[in-house]
Each structure stands twice: as C-alpha cells, then as structure tokens.
Amino acid sequence: MGSRSELLYFAWLNTKVRVGALILALFVILAIVGPLFARHDPNAYVGPPAHPPSSEYWLGTTTFGQDVYSQFVHGLRATFIVGLLGGGIGTLLGVCIGLLAGYRGGMVDEILNMFTNIVLILPTLAVLIIIAAYLTVRGILVESLFIGCTAWPWAARAIRAQTFSLRAREFVDLARMSGRSSWKIMFYEIAPNMLSYLFMTFILQFGGAVLIAATLDFIGLGPTQGISLGLMMNNAVLWAALPLGMWWWLIPPGAAITAIVGALYVMNVGLDEVFNPKLREL
Amino acid sequence: MLALENVTKVYRTGALGLRKLIAVSEVSFEIGEREIVALIGESGSGKTTIGKMILRLFRPTSGVIRFEGKDIFSLRGPALKDYYRQVQGVFQDPFASYNPIFKADRVFALIREEFYPRIRRSAWEQRVEEALRAVGLNPSDVLGKYPHQLSGGQLQRFLIARALLLDIRLLVADEIISMLDASTRIDVLNLLGDLRDRGLSILFITHDLSLGYYISDRSIVLYRGRIVEMGATERIYARPLHPYTEMLMESIPRIDGRWGATSHRVERSAVLPGAFGCVYYPRCPIAQEICARRVPELAEVEAGHFVACHVRGGASSSAG
Amino acid sequence: MALRVENLRIYYRTLRGYVHAVEGATFSVGDGEIMGLAGESGCGKTTLGHSLIYLKPPMAYIEGRVFLDGRELPIWDMDRMNEFRFRHISIIPQYAMNALNPTRRIGSLIADLLATRGIDFRQILPELQRRLDLVQLSQEVLKRYPFELSGGMRQRVVMLISTLLNPSLLIADEITSALDVSTQRAVCEMIVEFRNRGFVRSTIFITHDMSILYQIADTILVMYAGQLAEKAPVETIFRSPRHPYTRMLIASLPRVGARQRVERLKGIPGSPPPLLDPPPGCRFRDRCPLAFERCQEPPPFVEVEPGHFVACWREI
Numbered sequence: 001m002g003s004r005s006e007l008l009y010f011a012w013l014n015t016k017v018r019v020g021a022l023i024l025a026l027f028v029i030l031a032i033v034g035p036l037f038a039r040h041d042p043n044a045y046v047g048p049p050a051h052p053p054s055s056e057y058w059l060g061t062t063t064f065g066q067d068v069y070s071q072f073v074h075g076l077r078a079t080f081i082v083g084l085l086g087g088g089i090g091t092l093l094g095v096c097i098g099l100l101a102g103y104r105g106g107m108v109d110e111i112l113n114m115f116t117n118i119v120l121i122l123p124t125l126a127v128l129i130i131i132a133a134y135l136t137v138r139g140i141l142v143e144s145l146f147i148g149c150t151a152w153p154w155a156a157r158a159i160r161a162q163t164f165s166l167r168a169r170e171f172v173d174l175a176r177m178s179g180r181s182s183w184k185i186m187f188y189e190i191a192p193n194m195l196s197y198l199f200m201t202f203i204l205q206f207g208g209a210v211l212i213a214a215t216l217d218f219i220g221l222g223p224t225q226g227i228s229l230g231l232m233m234n235n236a237v238l239w240a241a242l243p244l245g246m247w248w249w250l251i252p253p254g255a256a257i258t259a260i261v262g263a264l265y266v267m268n269v270g271l272d273e274v275f276n277p278k279l280r281e282l
Numbered sequence: 283m284l285a286l287e288n289v290t291k292v293y294r295t296g297a298l299g300l301r302k303l304i305a306v307s308e309v310s311f312e313i314g315e316r317e318i319v320a321l322i323g324e325s326g327s328g329k330t331t332i333g334k335m336i337l338r339l340f341r342p343t344s345g346v347i348r349f350e351g352k353d354i355f356s357l358r359g360p361a362l363k364d365y366y367r368q369v370q371g372v373f374q375d376p377f378a379s380y381n382p383i384f385k386a387d388r389v390f391a392l393i394r395e396e397f398y399p400r401i402r403r404s405a406w407e408q409r410v411e412e413a414l415r416a417v418g419l420n421p422s423d424v425l426g427k428y429p430h431q432l433s434g435g436q437l438q439r440f441l442i443a444r445a446l447l448l449d450i451r452l453l454v455a456d457e458i459i460s461m462l463d464a465s466t467r468i469d470v471l472n473l474l475g476d477l478r479d480r481g482l483s484i485l486f487i488t489h490d491l492s493l494g495y496y497i498s499d500r501s502i503v504l505y506r507g508r509i510v511e512m513g514a515t516e517r518i519y520a521r522p523l524h525p526y527t528e529m530l531m532e533s534i535p536r537i538d539g540r541w542g543a544t545s546h547r548v549e550r551s552a553v554l555p556g557a558f559g560c561v562y563y564p565r566c567p568i569a570q571e572i573c574a575r576r577v578p579e580l581a582e583v584e585a586g587h588f589v590a591c592h593v594r595g596g597a598s599s600s601a602g
Numbered sequence: 603m604a605l606r607v608e609n610l611r612i613y614y615r616t617l618r619g620y621v622h623a624v625e626g627a628t629f630s631v632g633d634g635e636i637m638g639l640a641g642e643s644g645c646g647k648t649t650l651g652h653s654l655i656y657l658k659p660p661m662a663y664i665e666g667r668v669f670l671d672g673r674e675l676p677i678w679d680m681d682r683m684n685e686f687r688f689r690h691i692s693i694i695p696q697y698a699m700n701a702l703n704p705t706r707r708i709g710s711l712i713a714d715l716l717a718t719r720g721i722d723f724r725q726i727l728p729e730l731q732r733r734l735d736l737v738q739l740s741q742e743v744l745k746r747y748p749f750e751l752s753g754g755m756r757q758r759v760v761m762l763i764s765t766l767l768n769p770s771l772l773i774a775d776e777i778t779s780a781l782d783v784s785t786q787r788a789v790c791e792m793i794v795e796f797r798n799r800g801f802v803r804s805t806i807f808i809t810h811d812m813s814i815l816y817q818i819a820d821t822i823l824v825m826y827a828g829q830l831a832e833k834a835p836v837e838t839i840f841r842s843p844r845h846p847y848t849r850m851l852i853a854s855l856p857r858v859g860a861r862q863r864v865e866r867l868k869g870i871p872g873s874p875p876p877l878l879d880p881p882p883g884c885r886f887r888d889r890c891p892l893a894f895e896r897c898q899e900p901p902p903f904v905e906v907e908p909g910h911f912v913a914c915w916r917e918i
Contacts, residue, residue, distance in 0.1 A: 324782040324783060324784075325753075325782055433873050435873070463642035463643055463810065464642060464810060464812065464851055464854060464855065465642060465850070465851060465854055465869050465870035466869055466870075466873075467854070467869065468854040468855075468856065468867045468868065468869040469868075469869035469871070471856070472866060472867070472869075489782070489783065491783075492813075492856045492857055493856055495856070495861065496867070516861075529784060530783055530784075533783045533784050533786070533787040534783055534813075535786070535787075535790075535811070535814045535816065535817045536813060536816070536817075536857060537812065537813045537852075537855060537857050538857050540816075540817060541787065541791075541817055
C-alpha cells in the first residue's frame with residue numbers, strides 16, 4: 001500500500017537521518033576503498049619519522065615513521081568490523097533474552113532478570129583485565145565477542161518492556177487462540193512489530209561497540225595485533241603527539257570515531273521521528 | 283455444553299503483591315446449544331475477564347470451567363487444539379486484533395497452518411470463500427488487503443468468518459459492536475442471530491442493554507465480579523428484580539421515552555465490598571442490615587429467573 | 603442567534619492532498635439551545651467542533667465565517683482566538699478526564715488556568731465551591747490529585763472547569779462515550795442543568811449515540827461524510843426525518859422493546875466515501891435507495907419547514 005515507501009520517504013526527508021546516513025556512508029566507503037590506496041603496511045616503518053602530511057604520506061607519519069593514512073584506513077575497517085560483530089552479538093543476545101522474559105513472564109522472567117542484572121553490574125573492565133592476563137594473544141573476534149557479551153543487558157531490558165506491552169495486545173490473543181506455540185508467537189507476531197525498535201537497538205549497539213572498542217584499545221586491552229582507531233590514539237598519546245605538534249596522528253582517528261558514533265546517534269533520533277508518526281512535523 | 287463452576291479470579295496488586303483485586307467472584311452459569319447468552323456489566327464487572335478465561339487466555343484463581351464435562355485447563359496438545367476448534371472469540375477493537383504489519387488474510391493463514399496443515403489449496407480457498415459469504419462479505423472486496431484498508435465492520439465480520447472456518451460451537455463475542463458505527467452495528471448483530479439459528483451458541487458480552495435485549499435469549503447481569511441477576515432476557519427486562527438491574531434499566535438512554543426522575547442515588551461508605559456483604563450494598567437504596575454482613579446467594583425466584591439479593595431474593599431472604 | 607456558521611470549509615492537509623473533512627457547513631445555534639451534532643465516525647463532527655475553537659495543523663481553514671453573539675470569530679488565527687477561548691467559547695474534549703495532569707492537585711490546576719486568563723483564583727473560589735456542590739462533588743476534590751478520583755468524578759471536574767467562566771458556547775466532544783451507564787446519565791443531566799442555570803448559553807453536544815441526544819438535545823444536526831444532512835428539533839428527527847440517511851439511521855437503532863426474532867432491524871449497507879478525493883455532489887449517493895441523476899450536484903441545505911433543514915434533492 002505504500003507504508004514501506006512512505007517510511008523511506010520520511011526517512012529521506014528527515015534531515016537528521018539524511019545527514020547521519022551520509023556521514024556514515026562516507027566513512028564506510030573510506031573503510032572499504034581506502035586500504036586499496038594504502039601503499040604501505042600500517043605497522044611497517046616506512047618513512048621519515050614525525051613527518052607532516054605530504055603528497056607521499058597523505059596523513060603524515062608517526063614517531064616511528066609509520067604511514068598514518070594506512071593506519072587510519074585499516075583502523076577504520078577494524079572499527080567497523082568490531083562494531084558490526086560486537087553490536088550484532090549484543091543485539092541478538094538482548095533480543096532473545098528480552099523477548100523470552102517479556103513473553104513468558106513469571107518465573108522465567110524472574111530468572112532472566114536476575115541474570116541480566118548480574119551482567120549489568122559486572123565490572124567489565126576488571127573482567128577484561130583478567131581475561132587479558134590469560135589470553136596473551138587476542139584478536140578482533142575475541143574483542144567483539146567480549147563486547148557483545150557484556151553490552152546486551154540494557155537492550156534486553158528495553159526489548160522486554162516492549163514485549164510486555166505488545167503481548168497484551170489482542171492480535172497476540174488471537175494467535176494464541178489459533179493454537180500457535182509460544183516461540184512462533186514471539187518471533188512471528190511480536191518481534192516484527194518491534195522492527196523499528198530492533199533497528200534502533202542495533203544502531204545504538206553498533207555505536208556503543210565502536211566506542212567501547214576504542215576505549216579498550218586506548219588503554220591497551222584491545223587486540224594484540226593489527227591496528228585500530230583506538231590503538232592509534234593510544235600510541236599517539238603515549239608518544240606525546242599533541243605536545244610535539246603531531247596533530248595529524250591524533251586528530252584523524254579521534255575525529256573519525258566522534259563522527260561515526262555521532263552520526264549513528266543522530267540517525268537514531270531521526271529514525272525515532274520517522275517511525276513514530278506523532279513526532280513528525282508536517 | 284459450557285459450564286462455569288464457582289469461578290473466581292483474584293489479581294495481586296500493590297508493591298509486594300499484598301493487595302488483592304477481586305475481578306470475578308464465584309461465578310457459575312451454563313451455556314447450552316443454540317442460544318445467545320448476554321453477559322451484561324459495566325466496567326469493572328469482570329465480564330471481559332470471564333470471556334478471556336473461557337477462551338483460556340487467563341487462568342482462574344479457583345473454580346472450574348468445563349466444556350462437555352472436561353476441565354478446559356487440564357487440556358494439552360491435541361485436546362487443546364480440539365478445544366479451540368470448537369470455541370473461539372472475537373474482541374472489541376477490530377483494529378487491535380490484527381497484526382498491523384501483515385495483511386488481514388493472515389488470520390486465515392494461521393488457522394490453516396495450525397488446524398488444516400494438509401488441506402489442498404483449492405479446497406481451502408473454497409472454504410474461505412464460503413465463510414466470507416456466510417458473514418455477508420464479498421471475497422473479492424476483502425481478500426488481499428491490509429487491516430487499515432478495511433472498515434471496522436468488515437474487520438469484525440472477517441474475524442467471525444475466521445471462527446466459522448473451524449466449525450465452532452461457541453463464540454465469545456466481547457463488546458464486538460461497541461467500536462462500530464451505528465449503521466453497521468445492526469448488521470453484525472443480525473449476523474449473530476443468523477448464526478445462532480444455524481446451530482451456534484454465542485456468549486454476547488456487552489454493557490449496552492438495548493443490544494442485549496435485541497439479540498439474546500438469556501441474560502446474566504454482573505456487578506463487580508458477581509452475578510446479581512440471571513434469567514430469560516424478556517423476564518429480566520420486563521421485571522428486573524435486583525436493584526442494580528433496575529438502576530441499569532432506568533439509566534439507559536432510550537428513544538421511546540425520556541428519563542424519569544432519578545429514583546435513587548445512594549452512596550454509603552463502602553464496607554469492603556464483595557468480601558463480607560452484598561457487593562451492591564454501598565449503592566443500594568433498599569439495603570438492610572443483613573446486606574452488609576452476608577453475601578446473598580443466587581436464588582431462583584421464578585422459573586429460570588435467579589436473583590442474588592437478601593431483600594428480593596425470595597427463598598434466601600426468608601431463611602436469612 | 604448565539605452561534606452562526608456560514609459556509610465553513612475545513613480540510614486536513616496530508617501528504618497526498620487535502621482531506622475534505624467539513625464541506626460547506628451553514629447552520630446556527632440559538633440562545634439556550636442544546637444542539638446535538640450526530641454522525642458516524644469520520645463524518646466530520648469532531649473536526650467541525652474543534653475548528654470553532656482550536657484550529658491547529660493538520661487542520662486547514664479554507665473558507666467560511668463564524669459569528670458568536672454577533673462578533674466574528676477569527677478561527678484561522680490561533681493567537682487572536684485566545685481572547686475568546688474559555689471566556690466566550692469553551693470545549694470539553696474527548697478523553698479529557700484522562701488528560702488531567704497527574705502531578706498537580708485539582709485546585710492548583712484550576713488556579714493556573716485562571717491565572718493565564720488574568721483572573722484571581724480567590725475571587726472565583728466562592729462560585730467554584732457553589733458549583734462543586736451542584737454537581738455533588740465534595741470541596742475536598744480541590745485538594746486531591748486526579749488519580750485519586752473515579753472516572754465519573756474526573757469527568758465532572760473537567761465539565762466544571764470548562765464552564766467556570768460562563769461561556770456563551772460550550773462544545774462537548776463525546777463526553778459520555780467512555781462512561782458507565784449511570785455516570786453517563788449524571789453527566790447528561792449536568793449538561794442540561796448548566797444550561798438551565800445559565801452557566802452556559804448554548805451547547806453543541808457531539809456524539810455518535812443518538813439515544814443520548816433524544817434525552818437531552820433540543821435540536822439535532824446530522825452530518826454525513828463532511829456534509830450536513832439534516833437539522834431539526836429532536837422529536838422531528840426521530841419521528842419524521844426527511845433525509846434518507848437520517849431515516850435509515852433511526853431505523854437501525856435498537857430500542858429496548860425491539861427483539862430480533864420479532865422485528866428485524868436493518869442497517870445501511872456500504873460505507874462512507876473516502877474524503878481524500880470525494881465524489882462530487884451528495885456524498886450519500888452510493889448508499890441511498892432514492893438516488894437519481896440530480897444527486898450528482900451537491901444539494902443545498904435548505905429550510906423545508908420552520909426550523910427543519912434538509913440537504914436532499916428529493917425533499918426540496
């Protein structure tokens with residue numbers, strides 16, 4: 001009937017969504033295409049140390065002579081991968097647990113709630129340090145897994161609340177009277193009605209994962225190999241990039257993270273208006 | 283066919299679940315074949331709760347609901363599906379009964395998936411068409427559309443058609459007319475009457491007495507979770523015995539006469555309604571001392587006409 | 603004439619164009635008259651009622667003039683209408699009883715409202731107390747929060763607030779639809795009482811429930827799909843309606859005394875036309891058993907006998 005295209009129309013019309021999506025798209029393209037233009041390996045010592053941006057090294061070099069541009073675009077890729085994986089795992093866990101707790105209620109809800117609360121108050125940093133102590137070699141996968149497994153609680157809470165309100169609706173009663181099993185109802189009746197909510201949850205998880213990853217990398221608890229934006233910032237600060245005037249090392253990664261996460265959050269606010277007709281301005 | 287025996291539903295509210303909300307209190311009645319029973323009550327009377335318990339959507343706190351002699355809450359698996367094959371419901375808000383992101387036909391598809399998994403497509407389509415025509419809908423007008431493209435009246439009929447796909451014997455209709463426009467109401471109501479004539483029983487839940495009078499054979503009047511009066515519709519309307527029924531009859535706006543002077547508007551300080559005395563005590567103009575102390579029993583005052591009242595209840599008042 | 607409306611046209615602005623919600627309404631409400639505004643959902647009665655007092659987007663004023671006690675109401679100008687709202691024209695919106703601010707006591711709510719109109723609460727207080735007594739609410743209500751009151755009590759409070767400054771015109775929008783039968787009656791009787799005591803001069807009572815109008819209205823204006831169908835004194839509407847829609851509507855109302863097995867009532871088959879791109883002429887054409895070629899032209903709303911207006915080519 002046009003309700004889908006109507007949504008897309010409003011989405012495009014909404015400035016916040018448009019601007020946010022464009023910024024994001026820019027960085028995604030950079031992450032995909034950028035490394036193809038990187039002539040050097042990100043961690044290799046290839047050039048004159050602490051050199052400002054030039055035609056040879058587009059974003060200059062680090063204290064050790066590494067190509068900042070190469071680090072930047074490879075780091076972008078890593079950041080996006082963590083965001084997708086970590087955010088994805090977090091969303092999946094949050095949705096499954098939230099749906100189950102919200103729909104079944106009773107004892108199931110109590111137990112899941114307890115579990116959610118425990119994970120919520122876990123001192124993630126402390127746990128990570130302990131894990132870091134045991135896993136001397138860590139990759140992006142482990143990092144994503146860790147982020148996903150600790151970031152889901154608030155998503156579960158939100159989904160649970162939504163499920164509670166949806167489960168009382170009459171079309172759910174109708175499905176029950178049609179003899180549908182609980183699982184079918186949860187995934188085929190309730191979840192599709194929360195699509196906008198699920199979408200926004202994923203966006204927030206994505207943004208959150210990027211931020212957490214950057215933080216972890218910054219304090220040195222990230223992957224032991226490879227490069228990421230957070231790690232770049234870590235190194236830059238460690239080697240006193242700012243006092244020494246090497247702005248080209250510190251600013252790009254920081255600005256990129258701010259821009260990406262900012263764009264995601266702004267898109268989220270805009271999407272809220274898109275999905276909720278009452279918030280729209282006509 | 284369907285019997286409720288002392289069904290009670292108590293909700294726990296408040297911070298630690300310490301407060302009790304008694305939605306339904308010791309309700310017993312039966313529904314037989316081929317009859318329309320009107321369950322009449324205002325908000326808070328428990329009528330919707332009773333309907334939902336019959337449809338197995340809520341569990342009673344105590345008491346039994348039997349269908350063909352068997353406790354419906356003991357049913358599992360195939361026996362449960364069999365129950366839904368015979369008992370279905372339609373609710374008040376036609377738009378809320380449909381999952382808004384799917385087409386309206388999906389409610390039929392659900393029935394097919396769960397109850398007729400092996401039926402051939404052509405046979406199914408024929409069945410669907412028959413059901414739609416039986417409720418007065420033109421299949422080409424309503425199939426393949428989204429709920430917001432159809433009117434309230436069409437949606438309600440669609441749901442009745444869905445119930446008919448299953449060879450049901452009892453339909454629970456919970457305020458199905460109240461959200462429809464005046465011009466469509468009577469058509470849906472007439473449809474219910476036709477279905478009754480073809481062998482279906484209907485529990486017609488409503489707060490509108492004129493609708494109940496138009497369509498039902500028997501009426502049950504509820505107040506705050508208790509049955510206060512029960513009997514053949516014509517008897518109840520011609521000669522209401524319970525003060526609450528009287529008040530209802532007086533207050534409905536009619537188009538054949540104006541409201542008379544208000545006979546009573548009493549508000550006694552409530553003494554734990556429902557727990558110790560008659561549930562209508564705080565508002566009753568003819569209440570006596572015993573009404574605050576003892577819950578009146580439902581007594582048969584004339585053939586098939588029951589009242590729960592110490593003053594008007596015939597047998598129990600003389601024993602009290 | 604307390605209220606006179608001339609050729610009022612109100613549309614809704616949507617993505618796909620204008621929805622013709624009210625198409626050329628011309629009528630008047632006399633002093634002391636309780637006019638029922640009846641019709642099915644989507645007929646435009648709520649739009650008409652709201653446009654007189656609070657015309658905000660997506661409603662769009664297209665044309666028409668409204669006069670209250672001889673003065674023209676600038677309904678298209680939200681700011682200038684402020685001077686009239688609450689003082690001369692007031693509204694009890696639908697679901698108002700659920701819209702009371704739950705964090706304020708009733709008394710302070712009223713005080714705030716009056717302050718926005720430059721009236722001192724203490725000056726009004728004696729009158730407010732008299733009216734509380736009239737509607738059988740205790741003085742304690744002023745110190746309570748809305749959630750401490752029952753639905754019926756809240757509705758009475760809202761009615762009181764809306765009529766506090768004795769407006770010339772009161773618009774009551776579906777104020778009985780969510781209430782129990784006994785409260786419904788009390789609310790209706792209050793509307794009549796307000797008029798009898800002069801708290802309100804004229805009232806427009808919007809509802810889809812015709813039987814309530816039979817009890818309290820003096821005249822009834824029936825709307826269909828944005829057009830006015832018939833206006834007449836209440837007895838005439840019920841006993842001798844002339845518009846086909848009104849006739850079929852009255853015939854479909856169940857009354858206590860009518861049983862299906864004895865006398866089968868009939869509804870009106872079909873449904874109202876879409877108002878986004880409405881068909882020309884009389885909008886009841888497609889469902890009307892008496893339609894003929896002339897109905898392609900919109901029938902004028904004319905007085906066929908004193909006080910009885912009909913818009914139907916068959917009746918002129």
